[in-house]
């Protein structure tokens with residue numbers, strides 16, 4: 119009985135938040151942070167980790183309120199493992215989403231982790247330098263824990279002096295998805 123009620127409550131909150139409280143451009147509300155954290159934790163459960171035994175989950179908040187998640191995907195050739203952060207960005211872009219307002223990241227560790235250098239570069243392609251990135255410890259959703267285990271940084275903190283030498287970057291504009299592709 120407890121589980122379905124909880125699921126209904128989560129669904130209600132999702133609808134309420136995305137309909138009544140769309141994300142704002144300036145920072146993440148406490149609601150958005152909590153919502154993104156829950157999605158990141160859920161995504162972490164899907165991590166494929168037979169080689170590293172290390173699970174990471176990421177949740178990306180799009181401008182329209184949608185959340186796109188990613189989990190880490192190991193590979194026997196360790197170097198081609200894919201990070202959760204990149205999975206989330208690539209999933210979003212391949213679904214026609216290019217505009218984001220926040221990204222939450224969580225791993226199994228009791229301290230927040232920060233994205234690797236490759237992910238920082240990939241994130242900086244699509245996310246503004248001021249975009250908030252809540253980094254979560256594995257206990258950060260536990261209400262019994264006094265220190266909440268969250269550290270908030272921005273894309274600009276993660277990758278200062280990022281690559282800006284192409285024409286597209288002169289206006290810091292990510293081209294929109296072509297209109298005729300929206301209906302596909």
Ligand SMILES: O=c1ccn([C@H]2C[C@H](O)[C@@H](CO)O2)c(=O)[nH]1
Pocket residue numbers: 170172173174189190191192193199200201202203231232233234237
């Ligand atoms: O920020 C990070 C660091 C590592 N990983 C994943 C990649 C690989 O599957 C595993 C071990 O590095 O953790 C991420 O998803 N994000």
Ligand SMILES: [Zn+2]
Pocket residue numbers: 201202203204233234235236237238
């Ligand atoms: Zn990475």
